[in-house]
Amino acid sequence: MNDIIKKHMPDGYLQNAWLGLVNFALGSDDILAHFRADTGNNFQPASTAIDKMIDEATGSEIQFLDDFLGWLNKNRWGLNSDGSPYDGSEEVCRGA
Secondary structure (H helix, E strand, O other): OOHHHHHHOOOHHHHHHHHHHHHHHHOOHHHHHHHHHHHOOOOOOOOOHHHHHHHHHHOHHHHHHHHHHHHHHHHHHOEOOOOOEOOOOOOOOOOO
């Protein structure tokens, strides 16, 4: 698994749910538009082999993934109080 994904993925039993969110979000024009508006990162996947090679050489594809996953955790998934991705180990809803 990619180190960037491991960096942002929660530990424990919620990993599959998080991966499902990532898969959904990367295919959602609406979520990607919010990400681009919030961050200014307008990366688009390469459409030709030479453009893909350029993206790999410059690291722009990996940078997009790192930026997007960090934004997704903060804005859609949720974070624990220490800033780590929510993994179910911290109580987030407390009774009155």
